[in-house]
Amino acid sequence: MCNLIFMKFHIISVGNELLSGRTLNTNLQTICNKLADIGCTVSRSYIVRDNCDEISWALNQAISADSDWIVLSGGLGPTYDDMTLSCTASTLNLPLELNEIALEMIIQRYTDLVSQNVIDSFSITDSRKKMAILPKNSTPLNNDVGTAPGVLIKYENKNIVCLPGVPKEMENILIHEVFPLIDYDKVDKVTSKVLYIDGITESELAPIIYEFVSTNDLYIKSHPQGITDGIYHIELVVSYQSKKFSESTINSIIEKLISSIKIHDNIRVKY
């Protein structure tokens, strides 16, 4: 197996709608995809309800694990059940305070909405001010496409990031504000190739894969795709560390793997 150097992330998704079945958690896949692209690993994910005890439980679990970054998404808005920041503050034993930079970001957002004629005028109500009340010593992160700023908290040797649950706002802050803060010296990209295999059952393939990963420095995962027209289909994802593997090494490993798999004539492999 590969011995990879990873920057480790824990992801906490907050929201009743993710556990009622109403909302598909596309945010988690987006975060995992974007992090995989830059060579980071998501070690674990938690999905919790809009409940302070639950948010606190997840945060404590993520802190006590070997995470470098903890990303929470959801619960930054103006409504009564948006409680991520207040729960994070109480969990970390930090006081909440009005952050002037965050307040300025919110005022700028509403000023823009007035200039775009989306709203006629605005005042900074308690609900709007709530989005600028952050745990002490937080850094607000600019939200280009929505109102609630993201929040970065340095805690012990970890970075805790709170992002909105609205997908385009979450993604905007992740890419434009969080990614530039990651220490890329500590990450090493993992690359994958996908093989499509027809005509063999996963249970026939199992010992071949086991033998192969035991003697080669990579990771293989099989995904059975069911039976179509009386033929079994399997996807095989072969992952390796890109800095270590050259393109020719990868190709020769894949050829060796394909030879191992083709135990009878009617097995087809393509990639």
Next chain:
Amino acid sequence: MCNLIFMKFHIISVGNELLSGRTLNTNLQTICNKLADIGCTVSRSYIVRDNCDEISWALNQAISADSDWIVLSGGLGPTYDDMTLSCTASTLNLPLELNEIALEMIIQRYTDLVSQNVIDSFSITDSRKKMAILPKNSTPLNNDVGTAPGVLIKYENKNIVCLPGVPKEMENILIHEVFPLIDYDKVDKVTSKVLYIDGITESELAPIIYEFVSTNDLYIKSHPQGITDGIYHIELVVSYQSKKFSESTINSIIEKLISSIKIHDNIRVKY
């Protein structure tokens, strides 16, 4: 707020592909949706890698919480990294043993595949037998659409269910094998209505919703949908306990809510 009687579920999704961004966790939404339909609540969800320590961590957390049912999906197949059953056994301190009923289910599945000409013949290899090696005193659950049987383990006062990760297999066993085992006397269905609101910001709506849920026995969650053609759009999900609320009570509450929201003329509400 409602004081609902719930049958509480914890869901554990197992699989590197769910944390690498490769696979969207539709299984979780399916399980949550199906459980919500029958009045059960998902209290919390964990997504972990194909790693025994991680599976064990999630299972221990779910056991120590106030769950009635714990559902694991993924990791029941024949390959080396399908380790849900062996990790569950070690976590619960139960020996693994060949379950004859599970083995019979697997033999029957391959016999069917031979009769359908999908495979020419079969033998019970170690990889195939692996899917019938279950924690002691488990009940195998029939899988109509795949090979690996589901597994039910009674542990203290909880039911632990292991389901395959392949979506149609997971859903088949959940509906046909698990649902008939749920004690419906202990569940009470929650019904929701969705209101679509145009022309008001979420921060203007926040104090109105807060006032409304403080004085009415229901739960309201707002989902901002962004700005289109210069107009704000928000979805409001109003949830209540169906056995308690009659249709006329619900309608009168919704009318009262709409009156509260229409604080100026250009706000439109429909449902």
